Amino acid sequence: MSVMRLGYVHARVTDLADAKQHYGETLGLRAVHEEPGKVYFKGWDEYDHHSVVVEEGGVGLVKLGYKVSELTDLELYEKRAQQFGCITERMSAGDNLEVGDGVRVVLPSSHVVELYHEMTTVGTDVGSHNPEVFPRHLVGVGVPRVDHALLTTSDVATTERFFKDVLDFYPTERVATTLDDDAHVIGTWLTAGNTVHDIAFIEGPDNKLHHFAFELGDWNEIGRAGAIFSMDDVSVDVGPTQHGITRGRTIYFFDPSGNRNEVFAGGYVAFPDRPCVTWTVDQIGKGIFYVSRELNERFTSVLT
Amino acid sequence: MASVTVDPDGITVQARDGECILSALNRSGYGYRTGCRRGGCALCKADLVSGEVSYPVVVADSVLPAEEQAGGACLTCRAVPHGDVVIRLRDDRLRCTSSFLAALAGRVTPAVERNI
Numbered sequence A: 001m002s003v004m005r006l007g008y009v010h011a012r013v014t015d016l017a018d019a020k021q022h023y024g025e026t027l028g029l030r031a032v033h034e035e036p037g038k039v040y041f042k043g044w045d046e047y048d049h050h051s052v053v054v055e056e057g058g059v060g061l062v063k064l065g066y067k068v069s070e071l072t073d074l075e076l077y078e079k080r081a082q083q084f085g086c087i088t089e090r091m092s093a094g095d096n097l098e099v100g101d102g103v104r105v106v107l108p109s110s111h112v113v114e115l116y117h118e119m120t121t122v123g124t125d126v127g128s129h130n131p132e133v134f135p136r137h138l139v140g141v142g143v144p145r146v147d148h149a150l151l152t153t154s155d156v157a158t159t160e161r162f163f164k165d166v167l168d169f170y171p172t173e174r175v176a177t178t179l180d181d182d183a184h185v186i187g188t189w190l191t192a193g194n195t196v197h198d199i200a201f202i203e204g205p206d207n208k209l210h211h212f213a214f215e216l217g218d219w220n221e222i223g224r225a226g227a228i229f230s231m232d233d234v235s236v237d238v239g240p241t242q243h244g245i246t247r248g249r250t251i252y253f254f255d256p257s258g259n260r261n262e263v264f265a266g267g268y269v270a271f272p273d274r275p276c277v278t279w280t281v282d283q284i285g286k287g288i289f290y291v292s293r294e295l296n297e298r299f300t301s302v303l304t
Numbered sequence B: 001m002a003s004v005t006v007d008p009d010g011i012t013v014q015a016r017d018g019e020c021i022l023s024a025l026n027r028s029g030y031g032y033r034t035g036c037r038r039g040g041c042a043l044c045k046a047d048l049v050s051g052e053v054s055y056p057v058v059v060a061d062s063v064l065p066a067e068e069q070a071g072g073a074c075l076t077c078r079a080v081p082h083g084d085v086v087i088r089l090r091d092d093r094l095r096c097t098s099s100f101l102a103a104l105a106g107r108v109t110p111a112v113e114r115n116i
Ligand code: FES
Pocket: A258, B034, B035, B036, B037, B038, B039, B040, B041, B042, B043, B044, B045, B063, B075, B076, B077, B078
């Protein structure tokens, strides 16, 4: 009984052809389905039908999908979300392409999260019988999977409480004004399993996207991704550098519509009994960009 | 070619055909506050004082609403000048970020002028 992972990110883009070039040719996701105004993608190591949906018209996030391990989880999480005071809505199989029944929840931050238990399995690109360790003909960066998203909320504490109380997430790291218990929390990094984060929130306007991230293996792969970004004239925000928070190695960059993406490698393994790390606001520069220790203006002001 | 003049300092650079205002300024050695450079965040928004621009790449209405555009706002990372334009930055000033590029673009920076 739990949320297993961030299953899909559904984002808006201003131009579908440009988005297809970016997510398909630069990041190397495979387009698994196209329909007027939408393209569905998956990473090579993902076995469910898709993990990224881009929809033409605007910028920003439409919704995130989190996959739960048991069908009965849906009812439980639905009830808890309602008790928390959130608006929920049942979704039926087929409301989202290749996705089964689910529950749509409007978060305290106004973002839409969909919980679901089934998505059509298509298998990884190396299969599951005596598989090779990676596909031979990866395109571009060749990202294996979607990893996490960072969103903004006007009330970090309440949003964190929602993820803890309703969805059984736990925070791995926080940014707070002081080390006191009653400190004002301005950022929280939460996980449902053992990855260092499945979602994170920082203080800002409600219903905005800061970034969504793709997993990579190590520094070398981050460096190689940076070279591909140069070849493809991708707008790079920051990096390659390392986060103090999560210890992840990273490049922040923008898709052709200005949505921020990240390639992320090497966060530590999280456990619910591991003490939550606290960063004080005065050290936030080091927490976010460990090498330069400086937050640029874009970190807080560039949202879609 | 079209000229791009940036107020309040009145610095003028040349934009190539199809080049957006931000690229023309960057190529000429000038920088100012920008974000995504891809039309998504509105950080590069400025006021179009005179002239005409077009948007060959679609810009989200939430970033540059039609009313704002009608009121003279432009998104400099996506706006392509049609003929000479004058823009005014919002709460920001143009900075020379590369004397090499400025020299290449045919502008003499104050630093070079003073022979530093
Ligand atoms: S820099 Fe983001 S919209 Fe121009």
